[in-house]
Amino acid sequence: MSLQITQETFDNTVRENVSEFEMSVEEAIKETIEQFSAQGVNLTHIVTDWMMASSANSLELIDAIRQLNELTSGESMDLQALITQLSIIRAECDKGLNYKVLAGREGAYNVIMTVLCNYDSDVNIVKECLSTLISLMTQNSDLLDDNGIQAMVTLLDTQKDLDVLKLVLIWMKECCVLHEMNRQQIFAADVLSHLKSALHDPNSAVLQEVLGVLRALVLDDDPRLEFGRAHEHARAIASDTLCAITNLLEKFKHDSAVINDLLLTLSALLVRTEFCKKVEDAGGIQIIHDAMNNFQDNDKIVKQCLKVLKALAGNDECKTHIIQRGIAPDIVMLMQQHQKTAQTIIFGLACIAALSLRSPDNSKALFEAGAPDIIIHVMRIHPDNESLQKNGSWAIRNMVSRSRYQSQKFLELNAEEVLKAAAKKFKKSEYDMKAALRDLGCDVELREEWTGKGGKLNTQDKK
Numbered sequence: 102m103s104l105q106i107t108q109e110t111f112d113n114t115v116r117e118n119v120s121e122f123e124m125s126v127e128e129a130i131k132e133t134i135e136q137f138s139a140q141g142v143n144l145t146h147i148v149t150d151w152m153m154a155s156s157a158n159s160l161e162l163i164d165a166i167r168q169l170n171e172l173t174s175g176e177s178m179d180l181q182a183l184i185t186q187l188s189i190i191r192a193e194c195d196k197g198l199n200y201k202v203l204a205g206r207e208g209a210y211n212v213i214m215t216v217l218c219n220y221d222s223d224v225n226i227v228k229e230c231l232s233t234l235i236s237l238m239t240q241n242s243d244l245l246d247d248n249g250i251q252a253m254v255t256l257l258d259t260q261k262d263l264d265v266l267k268l269v270l271i272w273m274k275e276c277c278v279l280h281e282m283n284r285q286q287i288f289a290a291d292v293l294s295h296l297k298s299a300l301h302d303p304n305s306a307v308l309q310e311v312l313g314v315l316r317a318l319v320l321d322d323d324p325r326l327e328f329g330r331a332h333e334h335a336r337a338i339a340s341d342t343l344c345a346i347t348n349l350l351e352k353f354k355h356d357s358a359v360i361n362d363l364l365l366t367l368s369a370l371l372v373r374t375e376f377c378k379k380v381e382d383a384g385g386i387q388i389i390h391d392a393m394n395n396f397q398d399n400d401k402i403v404k405q406c407l408k409v410l411k412a413l414a415g416n417d418e419c420k421t422h423i424i425q426r427g428i429a430p431d432i433v434m435l436m437q438q439h440q441k442t443a444q445t446i447i448f449g450l451a452c453i454a455a456l457s458l459r460s461p462d463n464s465k466a467l468f469e470a471g472a473p474d475i476i477i478h479v480m481r482i483h484p485d486n487e488s489l490q491k492n493g494s495w496a497i498r499n500m501v502s503r504s505r506y507q508s509q510k511f512l513e514l515n516a517e518e519v520l521k522a523a524a525k526k527f528k529k530s531e532y533d534m535k536a537a538l539r540d541l542g543c544d545v546e547l548r549e550e551w552t553g554k555g556g557k558l559n560t561q562d563k564k
Contacts, residue, residue: 104142105325108202108243111137111147145324146279148202148241159203162193166207173215180226183216187229194236201241209237210244217252224262231268235275242276245283249276250290257295263307270310277317281329284318288334293341300345305359308349312362315342316369332372339370339379346370347383350392357399360392364405368412377416386413390428393435400442403435407448414455424456424463429470436475443486446479450492457499464504472500473507477514480523490523491530494537501540508541517543 111133118129134149169186172178190209194201204210213230220226238244256269273292277284292314299311315338321331346363353359367385371377380386389406396402410428414420436449453472457464480493497516501507517538524534538545 104140106137106142106144106147108147111144111149143324148198150199159193159200161189162200162204163207165189165193166204166209166212169212169216170208173212173219178220180220180223183220183226184229187213187216187233191233191236194233198240201237201239204237205241205244210234210249213237214248214252218248221256221259224265227256227260227265228262228268231265231272235268235272238272239275240279242278242280242283245276245280245286247286250287253287254290254292254295257292263304266307267310270307270314274310274313274317277314277320279320279322281321281323281326284320284334285330288318288330288337293338297341297345300342300349303349305353305356308353309359309362312346312366315366319369319372335370335372339372339376343367343370343376343379344383347380347385347388350385350388354388354391354395357396357402360396361399361401361405364389364392364402364409368405368408371409371412371415374416377413377419380413381416381419381422385409386419386423386426386428389413390426390431393428393431397435397438400439400445403439404442404445404448407432407435407445407452411448411452411455414452414458417460420456420458420460420463424460424466429456429463429466429472433467433470433472433475436479440475440479440482443483443489446483447486447489447492450476450479450489450496454492454495454499457496459499459503461503464500464507467500468504468507468510472496473510473514473516477511477516477519480519484522484526487527487530490527491533494520494523494530494533498533498537498540505542511541512543516541 114133114136115126115129118124118132119126122129122132124132130149134144137144165186169183169190172183172186190204190213194204194209213233217227217230217234220230234249253269253273256265260266260269273287277287296311296314299307303311318338319331319335321329323329346366350360350363353363367380371380389409392402393406410423410432414423432449432452436446439445439449453467453476457467476493476496480490483489497511497520501511520534520538520541520543524531524538527534535545
């Protein structure tokens with residue numbers, strides 16, 4: 102794991118370079134970056150140029166925060182003046198991350214929260230505050246504190262305005278992205294109960310934001326922490342929401358945007374084999390099959406359908422039932438239709454690999470549906486995509502490993518040539534291509550990953 106430093110440490114080092122070595126701000130930032138990089142420090146989450154903003158064109162931002170502070174401390178409040186200053190802060194924050202960091206350092210978060218709490222009954226002020234908080238805290242969510250989380254929960258409890266609810270959910274989602282501690286604290290505030298209730302009587306616009314928060318709560322994307330609780334969150338959310346989400350696929354079956362979000366969320370939550378069965382029991386396989394047919398021209402939905410089917414195939418019973426429902430020909434047909442879109446094809450190949458794993462009957466159904474032809478074809482037309490080539494190798498290997506009669510068909514399609522070319526090009530994935538060649542019966546030299554030194558083991562206890 103790479104070394105980490107805080108934003109404060111970086112900023113103090115820049116200041117030292119400016120004061121002690123008489124560097125310009127720009128020179129000091131460059132020197133500090135080089136210094137920490139040489140020490141192996143990961144600067145991914147450090148804003149390296151906010152001081153440039155503070156030393157240049159940021160007077161309007163600082164002045165707006167100062168005026169907002171003055172307005173909140175006065176006895177009488179000019180609501181239009183509040184909205185004006187909030188909109189200025191939002192516009193400045195939208196200029197870039199350095200402006201967001203500067204605004205945070207100048208106390209923007211605290212003063213906006215003060216306005217939000219004091220005027221929580223004024224929908225227009227609440228909307229303006231939430232919009233500004235979103236601009237301020239997107240990619241800058243270290244600012245979130247207990248007061249912010251409590252405000253989120255309170256607004257979800259009390260607000261009926263749909264626009265306000267959407268903004269609260271967007272704010273919550275942005276605070277979860279790339280921030281494990283925020284995720285854990287938001288989850289610990291029992292937001293799941295509020296999100297779950299929105300799934301039972303959903304408005305489509307609010308529903309999409311609810312689903313976005315659910316997905317954000319199960320992310321594992323914070324490089325500052327080695328371990329997170331993504332799996333625990335996914336398990337808890339799936340236990341309470343999978344059936345409702347699956348039923349919503351039927352309710353919104355003609356709304357492509359909602360269907361896409363529902364499928365995205367399903368695939369993020371299918372982290373245990375029993376959850377796959379839960380989705381099937383709720384009619385999920387048939388609903389997904391219908392979505393594949395209803396939106397076969399929509400690349401995004403096709404990709405998500407294939408991704409969910411691949412996840413469901415993690416349960417052996419579901420894997421069998423997917424093929425029994427006659428989905429194999431549709432998978433092949435959709436891969437042919439979307440053959441030029443690499444990401445969709447990757448999920449199609451991964452789906453074939455998952456469905457045929459240790460399942461000769463499934464492999465036979467895919468074989469008869471024409472899977473070998475499309476597998477080799479897409480590997481030929483995307484020779485430079487390593488992930489696609491690797492997933493194609495897995496699909497070939499899983500199909501033929503327990504159905505050796507299929508090898509002849511793959512060899513007739515020149516699978517050996519395709520796999521050898523991929524193995525030569527992608528050294529990191531070489532083993533996957535060679536394993537497929539081995540299972541096809543081709544001559545291939547497999548490298549031993551580990552060999553012992555031949556020493557005699559002494560298992561006697563020492564006394």
